[in-house]
Amino acid sequence: MERTTKRKLYDLAGADENFRFSPYCWRIKLALAHKNLPYETVPWRFTDKEAVAFADSIKVPVLVDGNNTIVDSQAIADYLESEYTNEASLFGDPPSRALTRFIKAWAEDALHPAIGRVVMPELVAKLAPQDQAYFRESREAMVKTSFATLSAAREENVAALKRVLNPVRTTLHVQHFLAGSAPSYADHILYGALRWARMASTPRLLDDEPEILAWMDAVLATYGLEDGIQSA
Amino acid sequence: MERTTKRKLYDLAGADENFRFSPYCWRIKLALAHKNLPYETVPWRFTDKEAVAFADSIKVPVLVDGNNTIVDSQAIADYLESEYTNEASLFGDPPSRALTRFIKAWAEDALHPAIGRVVMPELVAKLAPQDQAYFRESREAMVKTSFATLSAAREENVAALKRVLNPVRTTLHVQHFLAGSAPSYADHILYGALRWARMASTPRLLDDEPEILAWMDAVLATYGLEDGIQSA
Numbered sequence: 001m002e003r004t005t006k007r008k009l010y011d012l013a014g015a016d017e018n019f020r021f022s023p024y025c026w027r028i029k030l031a032l033a034h035k036n037l038p039y040e041t042v043p044w045r046f047t048d049k050e051a052v053a054f055a056d057s058i059k060v061p062v063l064v065d066g067n068n069t070i071v072d073s074q075a076i077a078d079y080l081e082s083e084y085t086n087e088a089s090l091f092g093d094p095p096s097r098a099l100t101r102f103i104k105a106w107a108e109d110a111l112h113p114a115i116g117r118v119v120m121p122e123l124v125a126k127l128a129p130q131d132q133a134y135f136r137e138s139r140e141a142m143v144k145t146s147f148a149t150l151s152a153a154r155e156e157n158v159a160a161l162k163r164v165l166n167p168v169r170t171t172l173h174v175q176h177f178l179a180g181s182a183p184s185y186a187d188h189i190l191y192g193a194l195r196w197a198r199m200a201s202t203p204r205l206l207d208d209e210p211e212i213l214a215w216m217d218a219v220l221a222t223y224g225l226e227d228g229i230q231s232a
Numbered sequence: 233m234e235r236t237t238k239r240k241l242y243d244l245a246g247a248d249e250n251f252r253f254s255p256y257c258w259r260i261k262l263a264l265a266h267k268n269l270p271y272e273t274v275p276w277r278f279t280d281k282e283a284v285a286f287a288d289s290i291k292v293p294v295l296v297d298g299n300n301t302i303v304d305s306q307a308i309a310d311y312l313e314s315e316y317t318n319e320a321s322l323f324g325d326p327p328s329r330a331l332t333r334f335i336k337a338w339a340e341d342a343l344h345p346a347i348g349r350v351v352m353p354e355l356v357a358k359l360a361p362q363d364q365a366y367f368r369e370s371r372e373a374m375v376k377t378s379f380a381t382l383s384a385a386r387e388e389n390v391a392a393l394k395r396v397l398n399p400v401r402t403t404l405h406v407q408h409f410l411a412g413s414a415p416s417y418a419d420h421i422l423y424g425a426l427r428w429a430r431m432a433s434t435p436r437l438l439d440d441e442p443e444i445l446a447w448m449d450a451v452l453a454t455y456g457l458e459d460g461i462q463s464a
Contacts, residue, residue: 092327098412099331105399106338167337180330 006040007032010052010062013043014126021123021199023112024073025061026192031077031185033223035087039063046131074104077185090185103178103186111193113143114161118154119200121147126200158205161197165212172215183219191219238272239264242284242294245275246358253355253431255344256305257293258424263309263417265455267319271295278363306336309417322417335410335418343425345375346393350386351432353379358432390437393429397444404447415451423451 009029012022020026020041032039044051044060055062057071063079070079081090091097120139124132124147140146150157168190171178178186194216197205206212220227241261244254252258252273264271276283276292287294289303295311302311313322323329352371356364356379372378382389400422403410410418426448429437438444452459 093325094413095324095411095416096328096331098407099328099335099410099418101406102335102399102403102410102418103331105402109398109402110342110396164342166341167334170337170341171334174333175330178331178334179327181326184327186331186334 008064009039009041010044010060011041012060015128017043021196023192023196026195027073027188028061028076030188035080035084045128046134100186104189107189107193110164114164115197117157121151122202123200183222240296241271241273242276242292243273244292247360249275253428255424255428258427259305259420260293260308262420267312267316277360278366332418336421339421339425342396346396347429349389353383354434355432415454
């Protein structure tokens, strides 16, 4: 059996293959950067189910690392932490790792839905043509309302999102990162959500949030990355 | 100057002096238990401003620890952590301590307001007579609506609170405490909020949340406390 030495991340893309907006994939791109691990990305679209069938998956991120194939962002982060113990920890000590699970739960239960209600109707036009109907149908079913209704309520949905972000603002008033003086996976989770929010929105969300934008830049700068990158 | 050896916590009370419902005071009662520090409580009412004037405060918790007087729950927790280093840490390592600040921000920016909208109209009748007008006026101004309006919307306010609790439920599915295998100050913060929610509500909030109630009991059991206690 041939062993591939390349590390590959299947990464969600839009019509433009450089438009990489998935919050879950962003977590992993930052986690890989945190662990100093080079990788290539493989652009993937929602309807490319066959392309990740080898991993028994129907979605991304999927990481192929030598002979290991890992599916799901949390499983990938856990894998990177246990596989690359000589690199900086993604989570910190056990209590820190446990508290990071709360950040994940808050991001997925509160923040992602609030972002989605604003950006999904705007995002659909940026997707590959073959993905657009799938995305619209699956997401309208998920939020139990139409994109047209969401669009009509954009202003109040933005206000709701800004309320959800209150604890982020409060926290960044007292420290540089969620994890303190340097970013950890908790920051990667939040970055992924906000990167998605900004990339998918027109007009761009958070342009009026200088403190949050400065934090986003600081997360990237920690890893020598720039805001302009579409995939690292 | 005489040095007092008694440790005293000024603790918010209702009409019944054993009705101790303040979420901020509960944080500190659990933090003191976590640090194995015995203490006495001094019941205090909202309008007892003179009773804490010695501490340059107009509210509780106020901790008097020997010659030290500390005001504000966060300052008290920070004091206990730096003063009693031989006891178990309240926060864990620096990233853990930083993530705990996010839990605090989330509790105060999202959870407390959601609880308050349900329980404040019910709580007012349980307060000391001299506190009731103060409480009603100050809290109605805070939430910019009347208690009557909040009461009329109790059902939808309970539903909103339950949505805010989604990340708690998600987290407790994968681990025993917010901080993992044992409670830390992050758990104390959440406990304080939910203890207030239960004590102040009629009918009692969270009776239909067995997983959350089991976690509350487990937090108390860690310190050898029982649910029946009004003050430790």
